[in-house]
Amino acid sequence: MKEYDKYLKLLKEKYPTKQSVYRELINLNAIMNLPKGTEHFMSDLHGEYDAFYHIINNCSGVIREKVAMLYGDELTVYEQQELCTLIYYPREKLSILMDENKVNDEWYRNVLNQLIQIAKLLSSKYTRSKVRKAMPVDFAYIIDELIHAQKDEDDNRSVYHRQIMETILSLHNGDEFLVALTDLIKRLAVDHLHILGDIYDRGPHADKILDLLMEHHSVDIQWGNHDILWMGAFCGNPVCMALVVRNNIKYKTMSILENGYGISLRFLLQFAVNTYSDKNVDDAVYKAISVILFKLEGQLIKRHPEYRMEGRLLLDKMNLDKGTVRIGDKEYFLNTTEFPTIDMNNPYELTMEEMFLMGRFRADFINSMALERHINFLYEKGSIYKIHNGNLLFHGCVPLDEQGVFDGIVVDCKSYSGREYLDYCESMVRQARTRDSDAVDFMWFLWSNILSPVTGRCIKTFERTFLDKDRNADYKNAIKEDKNPYYDLYENERICKMILREFNLYNESAHIINGHTPVRTKEGQHPVRANGKLIVIDGGFCEGYHAATGIAGYTLIYNSHGMKIKEHHPFMSINMAINSNRDIESESQVVYVEKKRVFVKDTDNGKQITEEINDLMNLLKLYNT
Structure with missing residues (x-):
């Protein structure tokens, strides 16, 4: 009661008279009966700034x-x-x-x-x-x-x-x-914008997208695996740093590192040219950072047996005399046997030059003011999942086993699964910001593990880098990445309802909304699944996915009447939009129609306003007594 009285006194300072309370009660009750604001949902932007900027504008x-x-x-x-x-x-x-x-x-x-x-x-x-x-x-x-x-x-x-x-x-x-x-x-x-992960990588200007989002009046972000990777790099995880550098070399987007964040590649370039015989400098640089990456991954896997990722220790399974590597019970041909920095007696140890390189990268990543500004924004606006206006939002998955039972991990003899597991993952991500060593290591687990809620795949970077695609008859199967059973089971309405109940969402209007897996519309796939309970909004926003998906991204729109999904065609350019009035062509499809119009009183904001009204009514009683 003392705390309650203290609270009412503070409230009285804001509303010093009975009339001021009446005025605010009238205002709040009027707001409750307005239609809910329009929400827009987008995912997997992958650095495609021009197209995203246009969609924000239109x-x-x-x-x-x-x-x-x-x-x-x-x-x-x-x-x-x-x-x-x-x-x-x-x-x-x-x-x-x-x-x-x-x-x-x-x-x-x-x-x-x-x-x-x-x-x-x-x-x-x-x-x-x-x-x-x-x-x-x-x-x-x-x-x-x-x-x-x-x-x-x-x-x-x-x-x-x-x-x-x-x-x-x-x-x-x-x-x-x-x-x-x-x-x-x-x-x-647009009253509120939801970004369901993967702002970074593939496209050239994730930094510009984040600048744009930081100016937005109302936005939240559900972290994707690529966002977690950059967050891990900033928090000091050397494996995440190597992966970030490697990804930007692979996708030829090095400018974001050097020009956007001041992360120099000069020493890596010099090291690669002096160490490897590849005629193409880009190939040498890519190979140099890949070898460093697999060494660092091996060290981290050995530090954390609880990750159960010993199967990813492959450098020690190479036979350089035969030019092969043993993966599981099969032997595969390598596309190179030139590994001058690998000591096969201790294959996961970095050379002095490699340690120097990673020291330089660490200094650049953790001291980049521009990167710090963006990572702080991701922490402020981001989360592993979000429950908003009766919908469950996340980037990747809620891990399941093959029987459709919630799956997860065991840490310090405690088992985590379902919502509790996602909450644990978020707590580790936030702890990593303090540079706690176990939490920082966990950021790479989230990037690469089949049980990760932001990934849900077994990432096969080594196989895609060093297996010979021409000499291995089983190459396609070797690089195929096993995925969490969630991605097969989420077609099932019963499974989706089970997941929604796990997050206390029992309303028939509740939906799961996630991204991460591009919807291949050209192959007949549809974003709406499980009899309308789940909506996958990764339509291949990134230009590299357009050929596979047949479109250029989705926007899900949720207003007071229901939900519709916008299917976007490829964007030409900002110059064409300005000079020739060329807009992005989009087709709309109704996903869900509300049985009755949704008002503010039916939303999360309405619940907060209801609490404010109750507080004001209590304050009014105080005035009357």
Whole structure:
């Protein structure tokens, strides 16, 4: 009771009178009866900044839908496209239109009025207070007046609003006002953004994506295996560092390391050229970091027998005289026998030069201010899983055994599975930020293990690097990565409902939403599975996946009426979007229709507001007594 009284006293400082409590109760009850905000879900961005930036700007096609709704009968298709491009890239498009002599006072009047009407339409599901807070500060009062103007207002009011517009034009402030309106439109179109992992690797500009996300008004992230890899590297895991370097050499995206984060590859290049005979320098560098990687992996596996990954110790299984390696009970031909830094009597020991290299990388990774800023953001906004508005979000899987029973690991004689296992994994990720040695090592386990909730695969890096694909008849089977049974069982509605119940989600409207495994639409795969209980939203956003998936990514949209999924076609370029009004083509498909419209009172935010209302009612009792 003392704590409760203390809390009420603090609440009283914020609401010092009965009338202030009444006012807030009226406001909160009104908010509860607004439609829920629109949520967008995306996954597996993999450094594809240009396409992601465009989708953020066009709000996954929502802007184009609203323009067509308002002006489909008034504007030609070309005029609608040009208006959309102006909203997406206002400054760039304005510059082009000025060069074409299309911009004058009449143009400003027409376009600004159109933008005001779009903003007015999008603001209808929010409180006036929330819309005002979303407005650019310099124009908040003006925009607030204009988007709440009524068609049937009296002459004095109408003259007042026209004069606002004329004053903006007479002061040559139309450009800044236009940009402010387009920013508000994009802000209102998407209330909350969920990123279901894998921002990093493959594409060239994950750093720019993170900069963009850090500016977003409302976002959360469920860590993917590639994100965990970079987080592990920053936290000091040498295996993760070697993997990050190796991945960026493999995908030819070294600029993110050197230019984005100040991680130098100069010493690795010198070492590789001096050590290996490969004529192609890139091949030598790739080989050099791969050998270092497998040595470091071996050391970590030996430190942690509880990982049960002894089968990944392969350097000591090589026979360099025969040019083979024994994996399990089979022998495979190697594509090279040149391993000058490997001592077969102690194959997992680094040479002095290799230790020097890893020392340089460690200093660069843990001292990179740009990387620290991004990793801190991933920790602040991220988690292994998230329960939000009745849906369960995660990147990879909830590990299962072949019978569909929750699987996991045993640590210090304690078994972890199901939700408890995912909570344990998250606690280890957060502990790694303190540079705790066991937690830092665990980051690599999360990257590579079939029981990892962010991966759920047995990663076969050695086989893909050093097996000879031409001389091994069983090559395809040798590099095939075993996956957790979850990825077969998640087609089963009963299994999905069991997982949802594990996270206390019993509502029929609850869904599992995850990414990680590209949906091969060209082969007939569909993102919606298990009779609608599970939605896989990895549509191959990364350009390298387009050929396999047949599309270029998904956006799942959840508004007050239900869910629909947007299937995106490949994005040409930002320049084409600006100069030729080329938008990303997308097709929509309804996934789920709510039986009744969802209001704020039905959401997680509604639960918080209910608590606030209860607190205020208690405060009111205090005033009355």
